[in-house]
Amino acid sequence: MxxxxxxxxxxxxxxxxxxxxxxxxxxxxxxxxxxxxxxxxxxxxxxxxxxxxxxxxxxxxxxxxxxxxxxxxxxxxxxxxxxxLEDCAEDAFDFMDRFMRILKNEHTELTVSKLHTDINWDHIQYTQSLHVLHALTSFVPSLQPFKNIISKAFCIKFAIHRMGKGILPEQASHLISWFGGDYGSVLAMDTAKKYLATMYNPEDPESDYKNLHNQSGRLTYLVAGVFRLELKLNDYNKINLYFDALANEAALPTYEWFIEKAEQIVDRYMMPDAYEQVLLETLNNSAPKHLKFPVSEPFYSWRSTTATTLAGTNQTPADDESGEVKDGDADEDEPVAQSSKEKKAAGHIETAGFTGDHVLANSILFMMEYSWWIEATYAIPEVGAGNTNYVNLLLEMYCLFQYKSSKNLKDAIWNNWLVNVTGELGKWIPDDLL
Structure with a gap:
C-alpha cells in the first residue's frame, strides 16, 4: 500500500x-x-x-x-x-448599518484615556484572582484538589467567548504528535529537532529552569507571602503546615472562601491604584481599612558573610604581600585557614523624606504586570513581541468592534473567529487554513 x-x-x-x-x-x-x-x-x-x-x-x-x-x-x-459561517443573525452583515457607522467617524475620537476607561477591570480582577489561587495551589500540596475547579473557572465562568483546542494534557502525554507539510516545512521541522537535540542537555536541567520558571516561581513566592499576612502567620513556610492540619481534619475552607480572599489580595496588591497608594503616605491614610497598608519598622533579611583568615595572622588570603591569592596546592604546609561566619542585615534603605515603600511597590508592579502578561500570551501566542504591526491590527480591531459594528456583527465575527474543520466538539483552529 x-x-x-x-x-x-x-x-x-x-x-x-x-x-x-x-x-x-x-x-x-x-x-x-x-x-x-x-x-x-x-x-x-x-x-x-x-x-x-x-x-x-x-x-x-x-x-x-x-x-x-x-x-x-x-x-x-x-x-x-x-x-x-455559522451562528450569524440575519442582519449581522447588513451593509447600510455598517456604512452609516463608518460615516459617523467616531473612531477619530479614540484617545488613550478612553481606551483605558473601556477596559473591563472587573473581568481582569476576576482573572487575576484565579492566577493568585493557581499560584497558591502550586505552593501548597494539600490544596491540589482545587486545581480542577480553578481550571473550569478559567474555561467557563470567566471566559467571554469560550473555544478550546479539544486536546487534553492527559491524552497528549500518551500520543504521538504527527505533523506534515510541504518540503520547506518538513526541513524546518527537521532543523528544529536537530537544535533541540544539541542545545538541550538533560544532565543540566538548571540551564533552562531559570529562564522558564523564575518568573512564575517569584509570583508563587509573593502570593505565599501575601497569604501569610492574611492568615496572620509569622513565616510563609508555615502556610503548608496550616493547610495540612486543616486537610487532615477535613476542614479546608471552601472554594468560595479562597476566591474571596484572592479578590481581596488583587484589590490590595495587584491593581494600579495599589501601586500609587504605596508610594504616597497621604493616599494610604485615606484608603479604606481593608485596602490600607500597615506601617511598621523596615524589614531586613539576614545574610551570612564568611571571613577567612590565615591561622596565626590577621590577614585574609587577598592580603598576602604579593596581593594575590595563593594556590592551595602550592604550599601544602600552610596552616589550615579558619572560617568565621557573621550575619549582617541586608535590606533596602529609603531616601530621607520619602514616606512610601519602593520594595512593596516593585512587588505590586510585578504581580500586576506578570498576571497581565500571562493573559496576553494566551490571547496572542506565536507572534513577534517587537512587531508593531500587531499593535496596529489590535487597534483597528478594537475600532471595528467599538465603533463600526453592530452587536450582531460582532457576535458573528466572534462565533466564526476559529474554524472547526473536523466537526468534532472543541477542535477549533485559526481560520488561516492555507
Missing part, C-alpha cells in the same frame, strides 16, 4: 507538470460553480454564508531541461479559501 501511495503521488506530480492548464480548469470548474451557486443563493436571501481567507503563496518552478532563455524561477501569487 505504501508503494502504491508513493506511485500515485509521483503520478500526480508528473501530471501537474505535464497536463495543460485547460484540463486543470475542467477539474476545478465544478466545485467553483457549486461554491458560486451557494454564495448566490445566500445573497438572494440577503445572507452572507461564507467568508474568505486570503494568503500569499509561492512556488519554485525548476527547469528540468536546459534551453535557450529557460531558468528556474519563483512564482508568487495570492489565493483564498472559502469558509462557511
Amino acid at each position: 505504501l508503494m502504491l501511495s508513493m506511485l500515485i503521488v509521483i503520478w500526480l506530480v508528473v501530471c501537474m507538470r505535464l497536463l495543460p492548464n485547460e484540463l486543470w480548469r475542467l477539474w476545478l470548474t465544478p466545485p467553483l460553480k457549486n461554491l458560486q451557486t451557494k454564495v448566490g443563493n445566500g445573497q438572494k436571501q440577503y445572507q452572507v454564508l461564507y467568508c474568505f481567507v486570503l494568503d500569499n503563496i509561492q512556488e519554485f518552478l525548476c527547469v528540468w531541461e536546459d534551453g535557450i532563455g529557460l531558468e528556474s524561477c519563483m512564482i508568487c501569487g495570492c489565493a483564498y479559501m472559502a469558509i462557511g
